[in-house]
Amino acid sequence: MKKGIVLTAAVALLMGLAPFFLSLFHLNLFTEILILGIFSLSLNVLVGYTGMVSLGHAAFFGVGAYAAGIAAKEMSPNLLATLPIALIATIMVAAVIGMFCMKVSGFYFLMLTLAFSQMIYSFIHQSTDLTGGSNGLSGIPAPVAGGIDFSNPVLLFYFILGVFFSVYAGLSLLVHSPFGQVLVGIRENETRMRSMGYNTTRYKYASFIIAGALGGLAGSLYTSFNGFISPIDVYWTMSGSVLIMVIIGGAGTMAGPVLGAALIVILETIVSSYTHSWMMIIGIIFIIFVVFFPKGLTGIAQSIMHRMTRSKSGYKENHSKAVLKKNA
């Protein structure tokens, strides 16, 4: 336990010092990882902890991004306005979509989330007056808050880092809380949870809305960071990418989705300077993980640690949550 705190503090310190040793290009890359890390953490609540595999999570990213972008353009670029507006918009959208999606499970859930996200996509794509249509929403002013101008990338980085840590800490607490343990119970065996007296539908709905809200948060940060948002970020390949991040990193763990996001972003940056066939590379990597490392990067790390500490008797086995192993 103590070791964990020391490690977390060291990682946090290293992240906090990043602007001092990273070039602007790499700092921006790092910021993008943090944003996509929040995004994949949000999906992980649903996929990793509640056992509901969604292929439509880009919908919330998009709603949050566009809501923040439109609010910044039309009203005020103040983060105290754009962030709450983005959050409220995504929560409302998640609440409506969730009502439909709670009626089904398994692959039906996957298909429904996919269809709803495509519905959001086509709305964004077709409402040219509001969203700029296929050209995207450009000219979004840089965010400000309390007299601070976040057009400075270092300041923006610190802001996003702060949000990232808050989300990470909050979710760590959440998944280990009595509520979070109910979600884990639903992932493992929903029938039994109902026999225990849990209204599992309500918990799943709550999980869906939490995941949606945090996905929207990630989207609004993305708008602030990029100053631009286009329908391609709402397309279902975005939902696919974030699902890939969660699974490659390790679903049902806290560090996994962040590692997954980091791996994908870094790989994409490196690979795309050599070839255009980025989707093929990611497809192959994804298949390798699904077949050979279903527990993701954290699973690999765990088994290495396990091998190293096998001789020590006090080692408490951390049963990796293999979401994939469950027959849907």
Next chain:
Amino acid sequence: MDMIGAQLVNGLSYGMMLFVITCGLALVFGILGVLNLAHGSLYMIGAYVTYSITVNSAQNFWMALIIAPIVVAILAFIIEMTLLRATYHLGHLSQVLLTFGLAYIFHDIAAIIWGSNVLSVALPPSLAGTTVLFDQSFPTYRLVVIGIGFLLAAGLWYVQEKTRWGAIIRAGLSDKEMISALGVNIKLVFTVVFVIGGFLAGLGGVIAAPVLGLYPIMEFQTLILALVVLVIGGLGSISGTFTAAILIGLVETFSKYLVPELSLFFVYGLMAVVLVVKPNGLLGKKVAA
């Protein structure tokens, strides 16, 4: 009046294309329990192969009608034998993710071979003209597509109801354990069904190519529409898929004609309504996923 007739034919033919594409997906999902997210990619390859065959002579379209589905069926055979068969023990969810990875890979393979430009497939002269029906002229090819759709539906119905293979598939659609109870080699059934699914996807690609054209991400758009048809029609029901395909075909065509901005909205809205009123789809059995 003329416009309504024309749109009706357009909608019906579009619905029939959706039926050809979706029934392969539905068969694979029903029997293997795997939602093949690479089904759209197989469709796309069928369309691109058609392009390659017909690029020099539109007359070759007839050849493509046979060759392209077979090429895709062979591809499906390879996928089943190498990837799916080796991973049945991982569970259905993993296999779905696997097909998702495949969709990514095929996307780039198609881009490497055929590029990323919008392409079109020309029809042979005999299909390119118009046919007069009830004092109104319709594009001949649209009528042919409707014919092919009904023919395929009738053929599938016949196979399902009257042949031994059909009995196995029927049993498998309602209860997978029944297949092994019938004393059939289940691995063989899986392979055959997946290959049939691939063949139908390829056939859909050929038929749709002259109408819908070829462009990047075409496979994802088609896959999503096929999923919508699958959800609306309900699992384990070819007649449900048929009904839903026609319904979606008509709804999308008419809404595109009347309120072009909201056409996809109507399609997804229809799906939402169906799911609320009948969670198992129009003609589907109990959700077993």
Next chain:
Amino acid sequence: MKSEPILQVDGVAKSFGGLNILKNLTFDVRKGERIGIIGPNGAGKTTFYNLLAGDLDPSKGTIHYCGKNITSMPNYKRARTGIVRTFQKNNLLTELTVLENLLLVLQRKEGMGHIWFKRRHRKKYPSLFQKADELLHTWGLEQQTNKVVKSLSYGEQRQIEILLGIATEPNVLLLDEPTAGMSQAETDYIVDLLRKLPKSLTLMIIEHDLDVVFGLADRMIVLYNGEILVEGDPHLVRNDKRVNDIYIGQEADLSASS
């Protein structure tokens, strides 16, 4: 022991696509009764539990609990009001530890499911963990506390299946073949624990092991082809010719198959 009926089953029937699994069941259960339910395979015993626990809706008839109509009450609400079932096939959270399984039951009873931002830790919830420890001690499972359920033996998992039901502190406990697949020693141990359950608890047991069921029950219901064939005192049932013809004849098969 005369008291108001806690459960009233009135004309309950269930059919699946034209197949009548249960036909017109009617009977009352009084508070604190120990009811044994026997019958050959396919008699509809587990279906009957599904109806009582709300996992299925009856095609016909009504079920009253403490005078209240619960026929269409969803399963989780029934569990909350005190009708709790266990499963014929172990139905546990197999990737979690024994303690985690038990805590989920106990925290629901304490109404803690809505606590979002407080770690479920021994230091934060001492009484919850203490209660879990006590239960595990009573059931002789303290060695297994932190083991993942799927790593336990079948008999131990079976014990946890029953324990999860009892930990809910139900008013009516529906046990579905609690000792199925257990060794004789494990069976004796479980029967002993079941005997020690509070007298106020109403217990229904589906069981193939006739020694177990006759040892526990003070009333028997024999189901056959979806109907109540005989109902009453265990002695009467044991000596009933029809029961012997239908049920005991099959018992040989059952013991051979299990």
